[in-house]
Structures are given as structure tokens and as C-alpha cells.
Amino acid sequence: MAKAKVAGLTGHAIGRNVTAELExxxxxxxxxxxxxxxxxxxxxxxVVATTNGNVAVPGTxxxxxxxxxxxx
Numbered sequence: 001m002a003k004a005k006v007a008g009l010t011g012h013a014i015g016r017n018v019t020a021e022l023e024x025x026x027x028x029x030x031x032x033x034x035x036x037x038x039x040x041x042x043x044x045x046x047v048v049a050t051t052n053g054n055v056a057v058p059g060t061x062x063x064x065x066x067x068x069x070x071x072x
Contacts, residue, residue, distance in 0.1 A: 008032065012058040015051035018066060022059050031068050045069040 009030040011019030017035045021028050031049035038047050049068040057064050 014055045014058070014064065015049065015066065016047075017049040018051060018068070020057060020064065022057075027057060027060075027062075027064075029064075029066065031066075033068070037070065039072065040069065043072060045072050 009017075009019045009032060011021035011028065011030055014020050018029065018031045020030070033048060035048055039045075040047050047067060047069045049066065051064060051066045054063040054065040056062070
């Protein structure tokens with residue numbers, strides 16, 4: 001997976017407003033917490049960043065699922 005920029009974030013784009021990269025044996029996940037959010041399907045929260053399910057972590061055999069949200 002190639003490096004990409006998402007909302008000014010560095011690393012590998014792994015979802016909406018979220019990037020990840022390995023720094024040695026540490027996984028660094030970045031999300032801009034002031035990014036535009038979207039209302040969740042249930043309408044109960046505002047989603048700031050998401051991987052939209054489980055995704056591969058670049059450079060590993062690991063999977064990651066992430067949702068960063070605010071209660072509505």
C-alpha cells in the first residue's frame with residue numbers, strides 16, 4: 001500500500017480521515033479530530049474517522065477496525 005495524505009495526515013490511508021504507519025514495532029494511527037463528521041446510520045453519533053470495518057495494517061499480517069465518534 002502506498003503512502004497517502006488524508007486531511008493533511010501522513011502515513012497510509014486506511015479509511016476516512018485515518019492513516020496508519022509503522023515506526024519500528026509501534027503502530028501510529030492518526031486522525032484529525034476537527035475534521036468534518038458524518039451522522040452515523042443510527043443517527044446516534046457523529047463519525048469523525050473510520051476504517052469502515054476491519055482493514056489490513058500496512059507491513060503486517062494484522063487487522064484493525066476503528067471508529068472515532070462523538071455522541072449526537
